[in-house]
Amino acid sequence: MDFDYFVIGGGSAGVRTGRIAAGYGARVGIAEARFWGGTCVNVGCVPKKLLVQASEYGQFAEDSRGFGWRGSRPEHDWAALIAAKDREVKRLSGLYRQVLEAAGAKVFEARARFLDPHTLAVGEERITAERIVIATGGHPVVPPIPGRELAVVSDDVFHLPAMPRRVAIIGSGYIAVEFAGIFAGLGAETHLVYRQPIPLRGFDEDLREALAEALAADGIVLHPSTHPARIAATGDARTLHLDGGHAITADLVFFATGRVPNIAGLGLEAANVITGPNNEVIVDSAWATSQPHIYAIGDVTDRFQLTPVATAEGHALADALFGPRPREYNFTAVPTAVFSSPPVATVGLTEAEAAERGPAEIYLTRFTPMRHTLSGRKRRTVMKLVVEPPRGRVIGAHMLGEDAPEIMQGLAVAMTAGATKADFDRTIGIHPTSAEEFVTLRTLTRTVGLPQAAE
Ligand code: NDP
DSSP: OOEEEEEEOOSHHHHHHHHHHHHTTOOEEEEOSSOTTHHHHHHSHHHHHHHHHHHHHHHHHHHGGGGTOOSOOOOOOHHHHHHHHHHHHHHHHHHHHHHHHHHTOEEEOSOEEEEETTEEEETTEEEEEEEEEEOOOEEEOOOOOTTGGGSBOHHHHTTOSSOOSEEEEEOOSHHHHHHHHHHHHTTOEEEEEOSSSSSSTTSOHHHHHHHHHHHHHTTOEEETTOOEEEEEEETTEEEEEETTSOEEEESEEEEOOOEEEOOTTSOGGGGTOOBOTTSOBOOOTTSBOSSTTEEEOGGGGOSOOOHHHHHHHHHHHHHHHHSSSOOOOOOSSOOEEEOOSSOEEEEEOOHHHHHHHSOEEEEEEEEOOHHHHHHOOOOOEEEEEEEETTTTEEEEEEEESTTHHHHHHHHHHHHHTTOBHHHHHTSOOOTTOSGGGGGOOOSOOEEESOOOOOO
């Protein structure tokens, strides 16, 4: 065999697993045809967060008036932002390739395709490997409505030649609400079109409601319970026709309607690797596919679609196969954040999920954060703890408000360690912060999930 371990895909999952395995002395090969670092580095988390930060400066400029700053709001230069973002992405992407080579992996800038369960065509070469891992990620999907080719997806939006003045975004998941904040913050008339009554299905209801209020307060035009029907073009302008007969005219129509695994052209049938209805590669709890020597990690398994989960899977798999001992990760309480404006962050069960399992105590607070007592911006922070009686273990923590992602990372450690509400209560706060509210939530808001009283 040419390699002990061959990795298909140089994104977050693939680069981590290849680098760690090579570090243990395995003969590693890795193939990536498009961009090192994958979606996260090139057209996902990293450039997205830079754009979020760009949009925040506009809000800071507005909010600063309440703190005595005077003068007109500075103008934003979209081309300068994109050029600066591209430089950073190029630097990071290069680093991802470099760390692989430094660890001793052989890098292929090519597509890989299975010829049989141990053989791959990698560009013009034919290679064999003892073990193979599929880490090919995913790509955006668009509903099949007429005129969909006139719209863009997240891959395109990072390279728009000019900042659109009017934007219609379809969906209300992570990408939709994040880009609603980016475009609105940079001054675009922004419409959010979504089929649910409130955004972010799957998140805690109190946060979802508060996010809808905050988006509207920032001037985003919300179109809840609405489906896109078709898109038409008039010159450079786009008209998004909605199911109720209304239409939105915009410079950009942007679908943020989910992502599906990348398996096209992989030749999985030649390797007898079984996939599911969403094209996901089916794996067991140790990331093995239907072929015990072929593994799959990250978005191609369509489980979490979160970069830190993908890298953790890659690391854990390399440790299990080549390391001195297996690595333990907690994949049950995975923290996650949506970099909307304001951001949302969460770990563990929502109130509704907890209520389905049995009784849960809910501690909820809503308040105006200190900055906005002077800024004049209409913005409330929401925090919630979900507690499981009788031991009082904290099984859910949720926040909408500035710094929520930074705060939630710390709470996720506490929850992974099994912290109880009593542990939160005996923790000293840091004053004055929003975060201290998580350790001063004294009043029980409600108990949910109690058995119904007999009639
Ligand atoms: P999401 O699954 O988060 O959201 C998809 C949205 O599209 C939902 O609002 C969904 O509505 C809607 N939708 C799906 N199909 C249709 C349709 N046919 N017509 C109208 N609306 C539709 O996907 P995203 O594209 O936002 O992001 C993909 C994934 O990437 C996320 O799930 C997340 O895991 C990851 N991601 C993570 C980020 C982070 O960690 N901050 C940032 C960005 C992405 P409904 O709710 O009704 O199904």
